[in-house]
Amino acid sequence: MSLLLLLGILLLLLLLGIGLYLLTARRYQSANSVANAYDQWTEDGILEFYWGEHIHLGHYGLPPQRKDFLVAKSDFVHEMVRWAGLDQLPPGTTVLDVGCGIGGSSRILARDYGFRVTGITISPQQVQRAQSLTPADLSASFQVDDAMNMSFPDQTFDVVWSIEAGPHMPDKAVFAKELMRVLKPDGILVVADWNQRDDRQKPLNFWEKPVMQQLLDQWSHPKFASIEEFAELLEATGLAAGPVITADWTAQTLPSWIDSIWQGVARPAGLVKFGVSGLVKSLREVPTILLMRLAFGTGLCRFGMFRAVRTRPTLH
């Protein structure tokens, strides 16, 4: 095949991807629109094929090292456990995994740390898939529940854990309150999330605004909070003992974006498995992934880590 023909095909595929990207945005409308998006991503199996059982970024160390994409993702879970001090907790600790996807974190927390994990997601298809991936002897169960209005009584869990679910929440203050509400006294909240830079002092500029809008519209996100804002909202619940601890893991997670596109090239079996429709669906996501890389690489977005401890009741 001549080089010119190959370039022509690549250009055509790129144009097709961009066209689909613009025509088929998945704008946030309600929790239902989020559930539908994840139901579809779960049913066709493409996301799981390329991203594995973790629908979150990988941790590549600091400075970042070359790593297998899927290994970086499970490493992320262990890094988050260590960062929050959960490795000091005894087996049997109860954990709520809020926005659990297909249960990748929940299974690691149950298998490697002996925790008793409950995972919730807004997507019924994800619950089914999480259940089918979880061996019967593992203490991890899954159910559909809305993180904005959880069905659990106050003070139910020793630990509340959440990875990359926050951008789907329409009201971050309600989300913060719900996360803290279901924690037991002295319980630990640990959240890892995509955030926007704090724009209260310096508003988003001429290019940041449209890029941010695309990141919201393409993957059913109503809004990103900033690290500073979300920490303030957790403190404003009045349920956090002392200041909320935060960290910025942008550098550690940044290689994930290009790595995730590279999966499409490095694992051509996906092309055979999912055919032309799979190729088209995958191409559709490429512009968003590149915009994410741009946003996280330039400081428009930041990868935020949050740790809070629930207050003890005061004795009278």
Ligand SMILES: C[S@@+](CC[C@H](N)C(=O)[O-])C[C@H]1O[C@@H](n2cnc3c(N)ncnc32)[C@H](O)[C@@H]1O
């Ligand atoms: C990017 S995925 C992350 C999944 C999982 N934490 C992981 O790391 O593999 C976002 C998750 O948040 C869930 N989610 C979004 N909105 C939700 C809501 N209102 N209530 C519960 N889960 C929600 C989605 O269903 C999905 O499972």
